[in-house]
Amino acid sequence: MNSSEAARLVGRGLVLPREWWARQSLRARLTLLATALFSIAVITGAVLLLVLQRYALTRVLDQNAVQTARDIARQVRTGDVPKVVQPTTGGIAAVQVLDRNDSVLAASQGTDRTVSLLTPDQLAEVRGGNRIEFTSGDEGSSAPRYRAVARNVGSRTVVVLTDIYRVDDSLRILTRAALIGGPLAVLLMAAATYASVALALRPVAALRHGAADITAAGLAEQRLPVPRAQDEIHRLAVTLNAMLDRIDSATSRQRTFVGDAAHELRSPLASLRVQLEVGQRLGPEDDWTGLVDDVLVDVDRLDRLVEDLLSLARLDETGTLRREAVPLAELVTTVVGGYGQARVPVTVTTPVPSGDHPGPAVDGDPDALRRVVINLVNNAVRYAATAVDVDLVEAARSGRPGVRLGVQDDGPGIPVGERERVFDRFYRVQESRSRDTGGTGLGLPIVRDIVRNHGGRVRLTDRADGHPGLRAEVWLPLDGG
Known part of the structure; x- marks a missing residue:
């Protein structure tokens, strides 16, 4: 045995008790x-x-x-x-x-x-x-x-x-x-x-066996055993079961989301395939204008769907990305100004900002809040008959200062029983399930998730003036209020 081996053994001898x-x-x-x-x-x-x-x-x-x-x-x-x-x-x-x-x-x-x-x-x-x-x-x-x-x-x-x-x-x-x-x-x-x-430690062993069973068979209808004693292990088991419930729920939502996304992606891809196969049979002398227009429509639908899916994925993973004071009046006015060529006129009513009073400001992500306004206005323009009205007012809720954004149209509206379900991903009201309108069924779910991340709420109501149509209202707390 040389000196280096002896030194190594001595060194291991100092570590062995700790390893043992x-x-x-x-x-x-x-x-x-x-x-x-x-x-x-x-x-x-x-x-x-x-x-x-x-x-x-x-x-x-x-x-x-x-x-x-x-x-x-x-x-x-x-x-x-x-x-x-x-x-x-x-x-x-x-x-x-x-x-x-x-x-x-x-x-x-x-x-x-x-x-x-x-x-x-x-x-x-x-x-x-x-x-x-x-x-x-x-x-x-x-x-x-x-x-x-x-x-x-x-x-x-x-x-x-x-x-x-x-x-x-x-x-x-x-x-x-x-x-x-x-x-x-x-x-x-x-x-x-x-x-x-x-x-x-018997309850701990039971938890370990329960975890092994869940690992082998999955989360479906399986949870860890909860001991009768009201001690730390009991509270640990309850906490772990609550965590497993959330994981199971998240996994179920993910499976549903993936299945729905695959289904939604299949439709424009199938349409593109059919149109491209038709294009294969066209000769050089044929008119390709209509085919190209149809292909561009499907590509646009596919692009919007992918963008919405990415937005939901980012919201699920990280929530709101950044926080800063966002002047909502300026943001809403800017967004509505981009709808000058929309199929129906879009008007906006907001507080007039001044040097001393720049208007209501929300502590949040400006890009996410812009997406909220765009999605609501897009929805209203898609179904409106003659016009879309956008208004922004300061409104307290439960003693908290806030701001209320309203977007209303004069379209067919949504039945009262369907107004909560439209916030589910990929859900469409029966009358509008035809994809001719271009909706992906993700706009309102994206709005709901963004608003919740900002501490606000969103709801759908009838128009305040009693005319046919739908009004979407978003309430957000002011500047962290």
């Missing part, structure tokens, strides 16, 4: 994380318990030793000290009364009366008020361990020793219990966490 963690299931990761935290808590608790237990037991021994030292010091102070002194509290291992030369003046039963139990250094330390622990015998042997306290009475010292083997035994028992019970508790915690996480 990423490969684990969510259940395993949650279990490992909970078990690790619980283990830390168990270890911390065990250490604190041992420390506190030792402190508590040692404090009891010290209190007993101090009390005995006080009682015997009182006897020493009165001069009534027997050769054999009796401890006045329990847990005392030995008592010695020493003079300044470290000679034993008195001792408890069974305690050496000739030699001090403490070394000179130890005596100096306890006479200074410290408490010490020591082993009687060689270090590391099984000799007993003591804790010593002292009380000075003039030139004499009362030394009291307590045996701390009980403290050590208690700590050993607790340590063994922690070493045995801690791992068992961690194992039980890991098993319980694994089972609990599996139970908690």
